[in-house]
Amino acid sequence: MRYYHIWSLALALALGACSQYEEMPSGKDYAATVITQQEQEIISLLRSSEYGWSLILIPDEGNHGGINLSMKFISDKEATIASEEYGETVEVPKDPKNPGAGTEQIYQTEFTSNYHFSHNSGLRLTFDTYNKPLNYYSTPDWGIPNGYNGDYEFIVEKVSPDKDVIYLTGCRTGNKMQMIRLKGDTKAYLEGTKVIKEAVTGKALAPLKLGGKTVALSIFGLARQLWVRYDDKSELLPFYYTDKGIKLIKPLTLGGETLEGLTLDKDKATMTPLHGGSKLALQVGKYDLTKKHLYLYFYEGYASNVALDAFKTANEIQRTDTYKGLYEEYIDLGLSPGISRPSMSLTLEKGIEGLSKGFRPVYYMDFTSIYGEPNQFHTIRIIQYGSTYFYARRAQEFLLEYLVYYSPYTVTDATDAHGYHWLTSPKDNDEFWCKVESFV
Template sequence: MNNSIKKIAILLFCAIPMLFTSCLKDQDDVFDSSSSDRLQQTLMHTKDILTGAENGWVMDYYAGIDMAYGGYAFAVKFDELTCTASSERIPEACTSYYKLTTDNGPVLAFDTYNKVLHDMATPSQNNYEGMNADFEFLVLSATPEKIVLKGKKTQNIMYMYPLSVPAETYIRNVRNMVEELVFSTAKGKIGDLDVEAVFDIDNRHVDFTAPDDAMFSYSLPFTYTSTGIRLHSSLGTGDVAFNSFDYDSEKLQLVAMNNAGQTIAMDCFRPDNWRDYATFEGEYTLYTADSRYNVQLVPTEERDAYLMKGLNSKYDILLNYSKGRGALTISTQFIGEENGIQIQLAMLDPDGSYLSWSPQVGLVVSANTKVEGEYIVESNGYEDFVSGGVILWCFQNGDALDGSDVGSFFQSHRSWLMFGNTYLLDGMKKMVKK
């Protein structure tokens, strides 16, 4: 290489760092501060908004993967270090610490135990995963009018709105609305379009359809408010979209207005066989395909379910109350344990030939509208398995035992036999109140 070429190469080599330095300097000049400073400013701005709401915030809190459990109303008030929370499930206020931190953006974390804010994430005997709920949230946006959060565990989008009344007033009104606003369907018009809504009150979802417009189809979770319900997403788009419905208890209607000034009023209906919780308490004769049993339905302490007693002196069957159906439901459930063997209540098909312990299968006990005091037992409508009865089945270390092992177990542990001298109720038909 001659001297001229060497000199050019040296000059280029020396110039490259200067070029990069110049580029970096130009990039830094775009912002007035470092990224860490900007993030810190965002956290301070978020805290100012959180603590700035005089009455605190209502959080539309969506639980479960894909919001399977629907939305619940929480009221949360923040100061510099702590937050005080209550909810429709636990109205008594509880105070704990919270934290604003970073994880590729601002994060609101309720990082010390709070019986309200951790309620739905806490496992229970019948639900070992809890309700797949969050207590750490990415803050997607924050203004004095609305905060948008994203659950770190479920990825569910949730919303916070400033409260215009004290938290205890709002939560009390929500709880009243939960008790009052109970129906299975609603019908009305949006413009000239007939619209029908089918509600799953228990899981807080609603399906909107229009018989004359196949494109009009919305399946949305919702949250109860102090005046009605609020949908997670809008029904429709733009100015003609509806989001919140107020409940008119005198007309039995859900009423909403959109930004275009359109009003929708939907008449609400309950099924004819709907019954309130208290109706089911009492003594019954339970009829199966070839036997009958004297049983008693005893309310649980929470008054959201019943224990069926009388089949066995030691163990009971749990029947949950479905507010949406106005009926009782029997699902697969843990019964007890003996010498490392776990006993599960599983579902039988109507012929007593197959069983399933899927949590989606089950039975429904609903009023017979033609016979006073009689309640029909039938499958819950799950398409993959038609339930017709129940059976006790044995598990060990998470694995189901085979039929011979199950039979041997019950022969040697006769105290487990819940149904006379057997461990199944084949072909459950009806319950008649005494």
């Protein structure tokens, strides 16, 4: 009798299990099949665009502004990527079929890498081999492990009904981005954004009337930030370039009116708000440090006590740091020889321990003009350059914060008998000043 009950219970459990599995999804409704179908549908969509897709990459949680990328998905596993910024000279065979033909140098802007989809917090698009236009903004570097803190993995949120927009979320930053179907030549569009960037970088605009308020505007063209001032407020609004002008990632709304961006007019001397209104004249100051540079001197008698104390403190930090050294008593500010981007840099006067004479830590910065004030400029910081920052980060951080705090600056036209200009801070002319030399 005991065995009869045991076998009856086993049979009941078996039949129940069979019934349970009969209710499980099967065929095209099976989970793995659904996942595979999702991946194939999005891959087919990506490959369906003749000209590829445009992606505005927003690194650093929007603090840097957006970068134009074009992506052409050439197979189920490979994509070719180009950006408005990146290109390099490479050596390639003249004739791949004839090794004896030698090589030639070309300027390459498109780079191919692998991609794949997975299911992790949603349908995830990952570019899993290094691609310079994309990974430049996510590559770690000395001193700041996140680099520009850009994304190379994205969650696909949804697709527009017309299949022309794919909505993404960056896995690292959480930024909302869009991949938009390109309707024309990719290279022409990216070249158009470069033309805009060249025309507006470092320039200020005539004041804008928005919602009954007067708004002052200046363009940090490298950091892609629009500096806006109204009433007693001052803020930086990230933007990205289009082939027509700039578009704000974070629009400005005042009194029911919204500034979403600006279009560069045909004369390249004015810009018009996207919502309409008057043309706004562009103006560049006399000291455009995106094109030239200044030496700021910190010798006794050449600077105020506040300025001297700041430089002495930075030198003391470096003298007692792990990598010891003392800097020559000047700061090179702007686009200086041998450095590709406007920056702040120091020069080691003599090495003590770990660092040799001539060592030069560099930090990229951006500069802009102020409308109606041709002798003024404003500066913000962007990112360190190379490994030099690692060895001098404490001293350089101190000076960076100091320089940004006192900005904007005024440079006098009048010079002393030795040809020096005077640089002062409008915040407090008695507190901060130093002698400077200007170089084209």
